[in-house]
Amino acid sequence: MFECEYCGAQFLTEETINAHSCKEKTRFTELETTTGMQAFRCYQIWFKARGFRPPQKRGFVSSHLYNSFFRYVKYRRKMGIPDDKIYIGIMASEGILPQHWYNDDIYRYAIKKFDSDFDPKVHIRITLVTLDKLARKLDCEISEVFDYLRPSDAIKLIQSRNFSPWVLLLSQRFKKYLQEETTKEERMMISSAMNIKHWKLMFEIKKDKVSETKEYINQLNL
Numbered sequence: 001m002f003e004c005e006y007c008g009a010q011f012l013t014e015e016t017i018n019a020h021s022c023k024e025k026t027r028f029t030e031l032e033t034t035t036g037m038q039a040f041r042c043y044q045i046w047f048k049a050r051g052f053r054p055p056q057k058r059g060f061v062s063s064h065l066y067n068s069f070f071r072y073v074k075y076r077r078k079m080g081i082p083d084d085k086i087y088i089g090i091m092a093s094e095g096i097l098p099q100h101w102y103n104d105d106i107y108r109y110a111i112k113k114f115d116s117d118f119d120p121k122v123h124i125r126i127t128l129v130t131l132d133k134l135a136r137k138l139d140c141e142i143s144e145v146f147d148y149l150r151p152s153d154a155i156k157l158i159q160s161r162n163f164s165p166w167v168l169l170l171s172q173r174f175k176k177y178l179q180e181e182t183t184k185e186e187r188m189m190i191s192s193a194m195n196i197k198h199w200k201l202m203f204e205i206k207k208d209k210v211s212e213t214k215e216y217i218n219q220l221n222l
């Protein structure tokens with residue numbers, strides 16, 4: 001007897017087991033792909049975020065949410081979601097189920113939450129990771145990234161919060177960038193990508209954090 005290691009079905013000959021395919025086998029193979037690995041990782045993050053022990057692959061393969069996680073991974077790639085732990089953490093604390101994570105309204109809601117509920121330190125960390133990646137790509141210093149950045153790229157990075165207004169609006173380099181490297185239309189788009197009114201209000205409320213963050217950004221020569 002030959003047994004399928006994925007679903008447990010039994011076969012009399014090697015030929016028949018080799019010809020056999022099942023959902024489990026297909027899915028286990030999918031988990032070897034980059035998208036599959038990311039989907040499984042996100043599934044585990046979701047469990048941890050709700051205080052559960054992260055499940056094994058077998059649990060994921062038999063989950064009715066399996067396809068939702070693949071769709072989420074594709075969506076987060078399209079939108080450039082910078083940090084799965086943060087996005088999924090927000091989803092978990094708000095009780096939003098995975099089949100809704102790739103909805104544009106939910107996405108916008110998550111950005112709002114991120115802007116208002118997360119410490120500037122988190123915003124700075126993500127922005128620095130982005131600046132570091134760009135600096136490597138452009139072969140320049142972090143402080144020089146704005147000398148080379150295309151406004152259309154800047155807008156996308158702001159929309160997705162790979163660049164946070166917490167850093168940009170307090171950065172002298174970015175101020176100079178807006179004045180010297182962008183058109184009026186681009187500045188309008190940047191301002192709407194940030195929701196600038198919200199930030200002015202936020203900076204009023206969190207004055208102490210503003211001066212702390214400003215000091216740090218100055219030290220980085222940004």
Ligand SMILES: [Zn+2]
Pocket residue numbers: 004005006007008009020021022023024025
């Ligand atoms: Zn099978």
